[in-house]
Structure formats: C-alpha cells, structure tokens
Amino acid sequence: MMSNLFSVFDPSTNIFNFSLNWLSTILGIFFLPIYFWLIPNRYTFFWNFILNKLHNEFKILLKNSNGSTFIFISLFSFVLFNNFLGIFPYIFTSTSHLTMTLSISLSFWLAFMIFGWLKNSQHMFSHLIPQGTPPILMPFMVLIETISNIIRPGTLAVRLTANMIAGHLLMTLLGNTGPSMPNYLIMFLIFTQILLLILESAVAIIQSYVIAILSTLYSSETN
Template identity: 85%
Template sequence: MMTNLFSIFDPSTNIFNLSINWLSTTLGILFMPYMFWLIPNRYNFFWNFILLKLHNEFKTLLKNNYFQGSTFIFISMFSFILFNNFLGLFPYIFTSTSHLTLSLSISLPLWLSFMIYGWINNSQHMFIHMIPQGTPPILMPFMVLIETISNIIRPGTLAVRLTANMIAGHLLMTLLSSTGPSMSNYLIIILIFIQILLMILESAVAIIQSYVITILSTLYSSEVN
C-alpha cells in the first residue's frame, strides 16, 4: 500500500542492499544497437531525420559560435533526456528525470562551463550583457543586479522546469488511478479514457521538455561570445 503520494518517485528501492533504480538511466542505450541489425532501416532513417533537424536548429541558434561538432553535446543531451522521460512512462521503471539530482547535474555543469568560458575570454562582452541597450543611467545599478540574479538562477530554472513537469503528470495519473476501486463501472470507462488522454499528453510533455531544456542551453551558450 502506498503510504506517501511521492513514494512513486522514491529512489531507495533496492535488491541485496544495492539501489538499482538509477540503472534505468542506462536503458536508453538498449535502443541504439537496433539500428545496426539492418542498415538502412526505418528506425535508422527516422532517428537520423530527427538528429539532422536538431543539428540544423542548433546550428542556426549558435550563429557565429558554431563550429564543426559543436551541436553534438546538445543533441546528446536531448537524446538522453528524451529516453529517460519516455522510459518513466512505463510501469515499474524509475523516472530519473523527476529528480533534481539528475536535472541539476545536467544543467549546472553546462551553465558553469559557459560562464567560466565567457568571463575569462569575453569579459567585456559579458559586462555589456548586464545592462540592456538604452537603459537610463539611474537604473543601471538595478539592471545589473536584476541581470545578475536572472543569470545565476538559470541552471535552477532549467532543472526545476524539467523536474516539475515530470512530477506533475505522474502525480495526476497516480491520483486518478487511486480513485478507480471506488468508482462504478461506467465511471471507470471514463477514467480509463481520461488516463489514455493523459498518457498522450505525458508523451508530448516528454518530447517538449527535452527539446526546451536543450534549446535554452543552446541559447545560453550563444550568449557568451
């Protein structure tokens, strides 16, 4: 019996005193070898089409900062988050992206590397970003303070956005499914239909959130040059 609503996100389940829930983050690797069975196959065509579209999108966003291979890190991050978001929709598979431990470990090192690179190599450009063009002199100290705070909280907003969206959908589906035993037959049919719609919505959220966090990371990287 579930004693706590948030126990569905509990990573403490273990076998032989070994926590195995986080192993779900490696399950995405199992999807990769399939493309080597027969080349070219439909899966290979479909995945290459997605990666090419993402590459062109990130290349456009990076603008002058683009160099050969610079989009690989963002495409890899998109793939990793997408696989983990989708795997969390399957029963009895731990949703690793619903924890700040994972989402912060993705966004914080990226943001730190962008900031360190920008302040060391383009410090004048970074100072210019602190004050928007056309700001009155009297408001400049406040604008520097606001821009500094908004810059510092960027990795936190990336992590919380991903985590909150993953948690919200899972909690809603759990709450609705827990009311099933007390419902009549015709209400259960309606409940199943609602759950199917929520599953479709969660699938869309899994794609959108992985895309959003990757696009925002790309935009943050393009600001340091």
C-alpha cells in the same frame, strides 16, 4: 500503503544501499546499437531526420558551431529517452528528481560561465546592461541580470522536474481511485488515462526540446 503521495517517485529497489532504480537512466543506450549496426529502416531515417533538424536549428543559434551542436543534440536525446521511458510501467523516471536535472543543468551552466568569463570577459560584462539602458537604471539592471543568470540552472532543473512529476502524479491519483469507482465509470477512467498518457508523451518530447534549446541559447550568449 503510501504514507505520502510523492513516495511513488522514491527509489525503492536497492542492493547494499545502492538504488537500482537509477540504472533506468542508461536504458536509452540500448536503443543506440539498432541505430549503428542494423540495415537502415524507418526508425533510422526518422531519427536521422530529427537529428538533422536539430543540428540545423542549433547551428543558427550558435554562431560558431564547429561541432558544438552535438553536445546539445546528445543532451536532447538523453533527456528524451529518460522522459519517455519513465512513462512505461515499473520504469523509474530519473528526470523527475532534482538530483538528476540539477546535476545536468548546473554542470552545463558552470561550463558556460567559466568559458564565457575566461574567454569573452568584455562580452559577458556587456550582457549585464542591455543596450539603451538609462544611466540611472544601470546598477539595478546589473543586479537583475546577475540574479537571472544565477538562477538559470535552478529554473532549468525545476521546469523539467515539475513537468515530469505533475503528469505522473495526476495519473497515479486517477489510478488509485479505480478500485473504489463503480463499474460504469471504469471505461471513462481508462479513456482519461489514455488521454493523459498521450499528453505525457508530448510533454516528455517538448520538455527535452526545451532544456536543449535553452541550454543552446545560454551557450550562445557566452560566444
């Protein structure tokens, strides 16, 4: 019996104190061989279409792309696979943990900051004061922009984690009420769960796009 509702997200399978649940993170790799060695099919054309659309969109945001769009396309693919696979039963959702999401967002943010301050120091300083700011407000704007810059990895990580937890938690709550419900309400519960599953699939795709597009925007500010 669960002592805490959030314990459904805890890694529970382990060998020698190593949590095997985190191995679900690399499940997305099993989809890649199909993309490379099978005869082109609808899945391949569809995935190529998505990647080309993302590449064209990221290329507009990044003035000097030079292949850097592929970093964010890889980020999108990685988060998408983990979000989507977590919807399936008995597959651990690694992106519902701050350990995973904060590691991703913090590493990207640190890379952007180090590159920006070392290569484009004047450009980074100019971002601290928006154009047209009155002189009396400049110290406050520098403070506000600095704080907003520092909390970016946290907001990226918490946004993804909270969205993944919310839907899974709601589905768990509804699923646990099933045994105690009368028979005539079971069909309504199943229908509700199917709708939630569709919603969670949409959230999984949208959140992977959001974290990729925001990372691209943060990167474009350092160029």
